[in-house]
Amino acid sequence: MSKTIEERYQEAKARYAEIGVDTDQALKQLQKIKISMHCWQGDDVTGFLNPDGELTGGIMATGNYPGAARTPDELRKDLEKAYSLIPGKHKLNLHAIYLDTDEPVDLDQIEPKHYSKWVEWAKEQGIGLDFNPTFFSHPMMKDGYTLAHPDQAVREFWIEHGKRSRKIAAYFGEALQQTCINNFWMPDGMKDNPIDRLAPRKRLMDSLDEIFTETLNEAYTQEAVESKLFGLGAEAYTVGSHEFYMGYGLTRDKLICLDAGHFHPTEVISNKLSSLALFSKGIMLHVSRPVRWDSDHVVIMDDELQEIANEIVRNQLLEKTNIGLDFFDATINRIAAWVIGTRNTQKALLKALLEPVEELKEMELAFDFTSRLVYTEELKDFPYGDVWNYFCCQNNVPAGLDWLEEVRTYEKNVLSARS
Template sequence: MTKQIEESYQLAKQRYAEIGVDTEQVLADLEKVKLSIHSWQGDDIHGFLFPNQELTGGIGVSGNYPGVATTPDQLSNDLSKALSLIPGKHKVQLHAIYAVTDQPKDLDQLEPSDFKYWVDWAKKEGVGLDMNGTFFSHPMLKDGFTLASPDKEVRDFWIEHGKRSRAIANYFGEELGQQSVNNFWIPDGYKDNPIDKLTPRLRLIDSLDEIIKQPYAEKNTIEAFEGKLFGTGVESYTVGSHEFYANYALTREKLWTIDAGHFHPTEDVSDKFSAFTPFGKGLMLHVSRPVRWDSDHVVILDDALIRMMRSLVRDDLLGQTNIGLDFFDATINRIAAWVIGTRATQKALLMGMLAPIKHLKEVEINHDLTERLMLTEELKSYPFGAVWDEFCVRNNVPVGTEWLKEVQTYEKDVLLKR
């Protein structure tokens, strides 16, 4: 098997060299890309602060596959297993509800020490940590509002939570030596048409400004703000729309989060990267797979994913973009879901890199649209899979379908005994 992989790679290396692509450089470049893998695929977004609380705020998970993680050790062990099957070193995204506390705490009481468990685990795994405040599934989500609520008591609760999430993200950065992106998404809005669309947004601006007032070193943490077209229960009006957060990120020198599932189904999400980055500080990307709408299916190597990763590569935007995953499916093995989605994203990046980009830009500027079309079409049948297999071999992870055997063994020995 190893000999066949090497022979196939050498043939692919020659094929790509003929069109000016150095596969060795591509493999080195792909190795540098750290994806941020989301913890909530492993436990269906229950967390450990309020594990029996109903999901609210437009959040929902389908399925009841056996083996869901219910303790910190179970979730971290499942993550470790998934990471062992994914090439490269990456980051892990946490939500505030994944705090590991000695005593019951609410979201406005969390401290960095409540995440020491995860920092210790991350150091052992050699990964970074990103942060998300949890602005859903809580009694203080009142009448569909958090930071934009007309009720000052509600706003103050969530403002305090936002401040504490920033302190936790800063702790991650200090301890792990990697910048922790702290993402903010809130579900605020109305199911039916509101009279006043401006005032809730003014309240949201004031709340966010209060949250980010305390300065932190950007080498440790930076905030990202995630918009949405609409959601369940807020079909008519979303306070934190795409335009709102893009402008907020621009004026506050923060990151804008683009979630692939949060746009109209006919929009090309990849086209938004180059429209924002000339003006903004950078992007946080949530790679998801919407089916009809924000359903967060497991990411696969489809056209949308290929376009997104290709755009980041062609426009040299990887240095300005944090790539995170955001999907959850409880109808299949949860560890397999992590591996499938993450490896698919890496494959899409590889496909984008395995192209004579400089030459393609030259023929385009010379208006040789014939060669541009010819090359981009021929690339679709080039042997990128052989290069991917080589990448897996060099990173000591299973090639092809072999990784599923490890997941099936883990399911039998661990998941089905929970």
């Protein structure tokens, strides 16, 4: 370990100790937090079910940066490089379209065997797996609808897909002995104002109820339901709104997924966490960065990311919250995007863990808002970066800018060879 990093950490440790914060304890807590990194940044949400198919359902990846993964093996190799630059052991979030099999199979036919290579790889890497059924980019997504379609045959196709996805998630959890979070999102909606908003929501509710009929072992898998404000082709009306899924999750005992980009431009998810924590079974986060709409930009250290981390830590919600990422940028090196977004999420959590939370709460309870403001502002200048660099060294990953050179070397030796 670099002596300079060690010395700077000891100085930072002493500085934080002055305000009652134990940096060693904060790092122990951070080490336990698993971030569910999303596979779809590596290939622009294409998947391997129909790699030549067009993206539909409000999904769009822009840019043509060279080196996107074309096969499951290439994607796993890229993920290994990304994980090698991120401190800690985490999880990978797979969409159903990322199956790995030579057998021709459709979404209503998928089985655990079609993902067995991912499980074996996850065991080798020491990581967990989460899952998402894929309700988009498929011919059976008709007229902008899947589970809410008025045609029963269309709904039955997607209901079967949902049921099979649950079995796959349970397989992941049992095989890896880590609970697999299975997140349900579908883009059903209309481009222009509908006459009947209720009937599609009734069909969606009934379809989901049918999917969730069988009781599964929650030690192996738990389900989350995810809302969205709008999407491409569904600008006026989305069946699965926040109100719909909040009601569904609360009444069906499901986790509620909050995506940072799925709300009005001035609406943030950090302010929703404490309310949901009071009433919901649990929370799933899709940490993203919207720019004017749900554009899924790479997560940066902005105010909302920090507020999300603060809410989780200040309210002791780490055990109740599953933290996942959701972004895809095809204009930059895809491995760098993973590393930037994941490390920034960890940095925000670290900054939150380095607050004297109980003292700040006591100030607030005593209506000492002056001290509260002084502390929260001065903390912004505390040397959390020296604590972060020490954490990286503890985990044998590059600190500071050093990781960028590894990505550039990988791009030169591996990514550039892909046509």
